Amino acid sequence: MINEITYLGKIIRVDSETVEVEVSNDIPSAAPIINGRLYKIGQIGTFIKIPIGNITIYGIVSSVSNTPSQTEEIQDKFNYGSLFLTVQLVGEKIGDDDFEKGIGTYPTMNDEVHLVIEMDLFDIYGKKGNGFIEIGKHSSSENLAVYADLHKLILRHCAILGSTGSGKSNTTVSILKAILSDYQGSRIVLVDPHGEYASAFPDATVFKIGDTVGPLFVPFWLMNFDELAFFLVGAKPTDDQRTEYRLFRELITTLKKRNCHLASGEVNENFITADSPIPFSARELWGEMNWWLNASFPLQRKTNKQLILLHS
Ligand SMILES: Nc1ncnc2c1ncn2[C@@H]1O[C@H](COP(=O)(O)OP(=O)(O)OP(=O)(O)O)[C@@H](O)[C@H]1O
Ligand SMILES: [Mg+2]
Structure with a gap:
């Protein structure tokens, strides 16, 4: 030896x-x-x-x-x-x-x-197992392909980490291209806040906020609670100790829970919070808020009674 x-x-x-x-x-x-x-x-x-x-x-x-x-x-x-x-x-x-x-x-x-x-x-x-994609070549050998298990990659959370300029964006593009070439017809939604990936995928349909050709509309219910509260009533996260803020959170949660029977499937309402991306009616929300603003209450009404959607 x-x-x-x-x-x-x-x-x-x-x-x-x-x-x-x-x-x-x-x-x-x-x-x-x-x-x-x-x-x-x-x-x-x-x-x-x-x-x-x-x-x-x-x-x-x-x-x-x-x-x-x-x-x-x-x-x-x-x-x-x-x-x-x-x-x-x-x-x-x-x-x-x-x-x-x-x-x-x-x-x-x-x-x-x-x-x-x-x-x-x-x-x-070197072995390409079932469901593996080739994500590149090994740095010490041009002939040596490196594979990733697609199942593990997309069914769990995954992060590509590295210092600035180390090749994170490039790696992301390689992985997505490998998926697209091995699984023709697969659909990938790429959220690209810095607009850096469009040139890597010339065939992709690109939606941009404010664009005249492919405008991107973000539905209001996709916002988390803090964003929605800021957008609708100008509330700041530091307001969360205030009673109105707490009631507003409960109201949003109730409206989302009401809509847990989605066309795409049932969502367990116990897991729904004010931050869950569940569509609900802005008109209904406005109606509830307006009702609370303008309703008159008898003086003897119990204040600790559940406040949510009492009139519905
Ligand atoms: N595998 C690679 N082989 C050779 N050059 C590469 C490789 N990956 C990336 N590069 C080059 O390195 C530079 C930085 O790559 P990239 O933009 O992917 O890095 P990044 O980690 O996303 O950077 P940032 O943190 O600035 O977003 C680019 O010029 C790119 O062309
Ligand atoms: Mg980058």
């Missing part, structure tokens, strides 16, 4: 999450070419593998140094100038089974560490 072209070095420290690797001084090049591809040793983010019998453990290089991380006495044993990698263990593959995240067997001191070549990356990333 030591003579293999992928041989990188040996393990000199193991803890529960990371291992430290001393890169062998006998490696002829810091950038070996294997099967026509150039690999860079000690690049952060690259994979390494640790074969132990029929188990192969995979890790990702998280830091690189020319001195080992341990105490001075230990450091004295090493020749300075060697390369030391801290590696985060990510998963393992047993025999011909699929790659799995998580570590069942830990490596130990002096275990051999090897470079991960393109073929190994196919084991980790």
Whole structure:
């Protein structure tokens, strides 16, 4: 194994999450070419593998140094100038089974560490399962497609995170294009407040607020309660301690609950709040508000009686 072209070095420290690797001084090049591809040793983010019998453990290089991380006495044993990698263990593959995240067997001191070549990356990333979409190529290999499980992607909440300019919008476009190409006829609603995606989807129908060609109308009932209260009566969220504000919230909730039998299906009214996007009649709301404003009450009327829609 030591003579293999992928041989990188040996393990000199193991803890529960990371291992430290001393890169062998006998490696002829810091950038070996294997099967026509150039690999860079000690690049952060690259994979390494640790074969132990029929188990192969995979890790990702998280830091690189020319001195080992341990105490001075230990450091004295090493020749300075060697390369030391801290590696985060990510998963393992047993025999011909699929790659799995998580570590069942830990490596130990002096275990051999090897470079991960393109073929190994196919084991980790390469299989396109049922319902998977291709979202791009792996940064370390142009031939290696990276897939995402569409089912998990759209049935749960999902976020694409990164610093400014890191490629979030570009990733969003790639994912949507992959869905559109694999699932022809699928419908996607893209809410695009900054108007940056229209050029990426020339076939899309674009609706814009205030546009003469494709004007976008946002129904009033789609607003959450604070927005609606501000829009209708100029209330601010800081007003929420006021009785009128509380009554107004109850009124909106009652009107939404009344309309829980939607054409698209039943909505459990116990889950409806003043913020739920349930259509209701603005005319009815106006009628209720007007009634409360102009109604006369007998003096002995109990004030704690439920105030909502008493007259309906
Ligand atoms: N996979 C990629 N390969 C090469 N260049 C890319 C890739 N993804 C994005 N870029 C380039 O990086 C720049 C920033 O991309 P993008 O606008 O997607 O980033 P962003 O994270 O959405 O930025 P912002 O935070 O400003 O919205 C663009 O010039 C884009 O062309
Ligand atoms: Mg962006």
